[in-house]
Amino acid sequence: MPRAWITAFLRTPLHLNKVIARSSCSLIPGEPTAPCLKTEIPGPNSKRLFKEMNCIQQAGTVQFFANYDKSLGNYIVDADENVILDLYMQIATMPLGYNHPAMLEVFCDKHNLHALVNRPALGVYPSEDWPRKLRDVLLNVSPRLPHVTTMMCGACSNENAFKQCFMAYRNRERCPPGSFTEEEKTSCMTNCPPGSPDLTILSFQNAFHGRTLATLSATHSKAIHKLDMVAFKWPMARFPQYCYPLDEFKCKNSEEDEKCLAQVEDILCQYKKGNRPVAGIIIEPIQSEGGNNEASPCFFQKLQKLAKQYGAGLIIDEVQTGCGASGKMWCHEHFNLECPPDIVTFAKKMQISGYFHTEEMTAKETYRIFNTWMGDPGKVLLLEAILKVIQKDNLLCLVQKTGQKLKCGLLELEREFCFLLDSTRGIGTLLAVNCTTPQLRDEVLKCLKQKGIQCGGSGTRSIRLRPALILQEQHADIFLDRFRSVLQCIK
Amino acid sequence: MPRAWITAFLRTPLHLNKVIARSSCSLIPGEPTAPCLKTEIPGPNSKRLFKEMNCIQQAGTVQFFANYDKSLGNYIVDADENVILDLYMQIATMPLGYNHPAMLEVFCDKHNLHALVNRPALGVYPSEDWPRKLRDVLLNVSPRLPHVTTMMCGACSNENAFKQCFMAYRNRERCPPGSFTEEEKTSCMTNCPPGSPDLTILSFQNAFHGRTLATLSATHSKAIHKLDMVAFKWPMARFPQYCYPLDEFKCKNSEEDEKCLAQVEDILCQYKKGNRPVAGIIIEPIQSEGGNNEASPCFFQKLQKLAKQYGAGLIIDEVQTGCGASGKMWCHEHFNLECPPDIVTFAKKMQISGYFHTEEMTAKETYRIFNTWMGDPGKVLLLEAILKVIQKDNLLCLVQKTGQKLKCGLLELEREFCFLLDSTRGIGTLLAVNCTTPQLRDEVLKCLKQKGIQCGGSGTRSIRLRPALILQEQHADIFLDRFRSVLQCIK
Structure with a gap:
């Protein structure tokens, strides 16, 4: 209509x-x-x-x-x-x-209004239509990943993505998977190994993944965000810094990719040897807070291979880049990855936060990935309306x-x-x-x-x-016109 | 009306x-x-x-x-x-x-509906009525604390409470406060001291404060929450375990208080000596997830004195106990503390999450306590309606x-x-x-x-x-009646 x-x-x-x-x-x-x-x-x-x-x-x-x-x-x-x-x-x-x-x-509809004000603990008493909303709204726009878990904000989504990586990593070491030793069960209660293992998350220079203490440990954009904050001693690799225009510096930028990838591999190798293995790698498709830094499809393809080789989960943080702003639903879809990343986190434009994930990154036991609200149905209803407009208005x-x-x-x-x-x-x-x-x-x-x-x-x-x-184009024209006049004044 | x-x-x-x-x-x-x-x-x-x-x-x-x-x-x-x-x-x-x-x-009102769907980045472009809502809705029910900062969920509120404690602790050591050294600015970018200091948060056995990695490090209720999760090596003290009825075991329970407080003091002392000082103590007024464990007003009063003596911020986690369920707005108001806690965190029944805080626990520099949404105005509008009903219906x-x-x-x-x-x-x-x-x-x-x-x-x-x-009483009657009949069947 x-x-x-x-x-x-x-x-x-x-x-x-x-x-x-x-x-x-x-x-x-x-x-x-x-x-x-x-x-x-x-x-x-x-x-x-x-x-x-x-x-x-x-x-x-x-x-x-x-x-x-x-x-x-x-x-x-x-x-x-x-x-x-x-x-x-x-x-x-x-x-x-x-x-x-x-x-x-959206909330002129009474059913939707009830969903908004009767906000449930979604992990315990979801509404009758919640499975359908998860499937028809969220999985409908999934980047080829079969599972989705909702959360409250981008930082919490990344925190839980880290947790999924830790669980998956440790589960692969267990025989049979899911069998916890008594020592693990006791030691974790006082934050000690083996129950609280010394696993790490690899992130990149200039990255931004949130401001809770674990995501802040993977954030390296500005000192004022991190000063005085207790941090996990997790490793950081260089993110490619390209010369522009890209066409003119193909060779140099490709060398830059290789240098950064070599450092990634070195860290993966050293940390494994040092008994602090990297269980997850988190990266933005375009570093947003840290300088709008791009990396090439080739860089991401090779990064995915390295992650697989060393048993680390690859988390693509699409909190800022997702939901259509790249011209595709997900920015990493521009990279032609061989298979989907292990986890893709989202928030911001999506209104609801959370992550898409593989079967391996799905908790096998209950209450391991859980919190009171597990998201907010009201935000999924807004997303539903948004996705319809995205489609209808192309x-x-x-x-x-x-x-x-x-x-x-x-x-x-x-x-x-x-x-x-x-x-x-x-x-x-x-x-x-x-x-x-x-x-x-x-x-x-x-x-x-x-x-x-x-x-x-x-x-x-x-x-x-x-x-x-x-x-639209007319807005772009206004912006460019006024940007020019600002630059003329400064000149 | x-x-x-x-x-x-x-x-x-x-x-x-x-x-x-x-x-x-x-x-x-x-x-x-x-x-x-x-x-x-x-x-x-x-x-x-x-x-x-x-x-x-x-x-x-x-x-x-x-x-x-x-x-x-x-x-x-x-x-x-x-x-x-x-x-x-x-x-x-x-x-x-x-x-x-x-x-x-609430959302039949058009102005409120606009506030709901035009959800701003509250730290950058708040609505004209946001300062008034913070004052008239949130500060109006504050437990004698002059400041409030809003967040998205209980765990994020506790995460940011920890951050406030770290900043306040380090600021007291600086001369002048707020002056960061070049070494601090550089070292924090790679998660190393002195920029990322080795401060700690003291929490209690059976406590529950959330499931992000830092709040999980302060959580000690069930192993399944913590297994395989990387944790900060922060200390834990015993929470009093009382004998009931309280009247019959006054002396024994009072001894239990003293034992637990002695352990708290020992930890504060040892960690200071070990160069890992406790910057914050987090505690629930009644441990909820961990067994509905109470501690006496006397225990809390003495705990506050110890926190002050050792320069640790006292965080009372009222996520589950706040907003009236104790018969007072905040459960810790039953403890007659000499002065308010440094930070009181809230979420759940409050719909909006966040924390009340002292002037000392207010960030002096911008962008140190910050994130994209900084809460959700729609939830404050719901809270406003809730507080009116609480008052009107007594x-x-x-x-x-x-x-x-x-x-x-x-x-x-x-x-x-x-x-x-x-x-x-x-x-x-x-x-x-x-x-x-x-x-x-x-x-x-x-x-x-x-x-x-x-x-x-x-x-x-x-x-x-x-x-x-x-x-109401009639609901209590139904519950007690059916509870009795269940017990009769089991007997």
Whole structure:
């Protein structure tokens, strides 16, 4: 059934005639056609609210306060009525932008409302339709993995992925699998081996996997995240650092892959010898927080082979990259892996968090992977609505198209301002470009915001785009246009 | 404004005339008046659904599938139309039972619906009314602590409580506070000291604080939770094990307190000497998963003194005990502590998770306590409705009254069946009674379920009650009546 709002009326503001003339109509009826600022950002209302909030908790990270009644589509409206084009979308969590009609409808359905307010302990008293939701909503978009376990957030999903790797590793050493010795049962109660074994998780330089203490031990993006925090002494390998454009540096980048893989193999070998074997390897398809760093399909293919060779589970962390932002449902699907990873974790745009997994990574005994809530049915209902819109509106195609437009535009800007920008990179709309210095990056982000464009930072000097899947060409045009004018001012 | 449903019509089933004759009317209009079974539990529909779910994930913990459209008040209806009186309430998470009118109303409000579907990154782009919600909803019920930080689940709240303790401990050693050395900044990136220090968290035997790897290191209730899991080598002290009734064993139990406190002091001292100082002590006011174990106000008062003396933060984990179930908002308020604990964590009945904290336990720098979502505004809106009902219907008083009734009834049964039951204990409705053996406990729980009563287990041989705050005398009567008949059959 075609929805009226898909063919919504295109309003054209005077000052954007040139840009909008080229654009097709918005997917969201009534969406603003351009940013519109009334004050600087943050404005006086945001500044006042900031003071209130900072008395209650550390609020120094707040950029502005928002009005979620007025925000719509790709535009967020702040507490001072500034209308901002949002290419960062709540740290990559909003697939359909703000107030999408399909999202607003979900809880008008009484059955769904009951599922929301009667939130069960899903591992003990799930609702009658929970198995069907797991199958028809979640497994329906699984990257070829037959099992799924839901959790509350990305960090918890990665924590449980680690646990699955530890169990699988130890189970392979047991004869028969699942037989625990009395010594194991007693020693684990006081955190001692053999019950609490000295297994490790291998992660990569600049990786980000969460901020609980175990996922933080696998995170290596910024010191301020890790200072003073007790950590597991787990190993870290170099993540490839490529030269751009990729076409020009094929040989050099391929050597970089080999160097990093050699280090991975060395660690796997040394840690096995040292009786601290690597039970799991965790990696992002594109390092997001750590600098939007890509690695090649070849790198991932060889990494998977090494993981198998040394008996380590391969965990692909798709918390930020999953749910369509790469133009495929899962970013690692661009890598043509021989077989699926052992575990793929998700959260953010998926609303519900959790992980897809192989049969081997499924707990054999009860209560080993368990907690009170085991996720939240309300979030799966939102995901169900999101996936329907993705399909109906062919949003994966739109992401490819808008992503291409954005990437070409960034490359053009890079050529035009080669003394300010470099290394445009990414897949789909998971894009970034480097500024020559961290100071310049911060300045550009600030200027963009004062022109009504919200982007994110990443690594030390990257500008990161993480728009909604409903970002269209006209939005890309506005962004590129304003980015150019910012760079012109700086120049 | 008095609601019509408070004076709802009392329906009286024939076979319960004797019991119901004494009861007042239900707080929930249309609530069933008694359990009503059509099949054994789990019935054929639950069994069929179990098979479906077990293909997708480890589902061995599922007791039955529920119909959340039909469940109401204290009664859960399963997939086979069995009506069960629920004294366990989704592992203690449902303060107002099922489908409470006030909960169903929350998202009929459009502003609230927008807050639900436009879920922001609360640390960066909170809504205009977020500071007010933090203050008027959360701080309004704070146990004398001026700050609150929200999270996604109980385990994440405890993880971040640990982080606060580590930061506070290290900050006290720094001169000036907040000045990080270059060595710290570099070493933390590879999980090495001094940036990643060797601080510890002290927890107690039989404690349960979560299943992420750090909280699991502070959890010591069952081996199956911990086997094969990598753990921090943190210390554990004995939690008091009392003899019951408390009045009869005052002297012995007081000696038990002193023994346990001596061990705590010994650990604090030894770990400081061993350069692995204890930065935080985490404890439940009543150990829930580990056996519904109580400790005296005196024990907690002295524990707080020791924590202060050795510079460790005192974390009271109120995830299961908070939000009114003890007859006070927070269970530790029964202990008359000289000053508030450093941190009080919450989740479950509160819907939103997080922790209240002192000024010292507030991060001074940005991005040290941070994650994408930092909680969920939709859950705070539900909590707001819950707290209004708690106040309006005077539910803390009801908990005291129903709790007293339940406890007296359990003590009576204990006298009547002294060869089957012992050690009735607890505060408010956070109650438990022991069976003489684990096998008997499991048998009793099974029989109770076949009589339409859902309770929980705890420790090795305890029956645990964790009902909603709306449990009334008539529900207590039904439970006690059926418990007696189960015990009579077993006898």
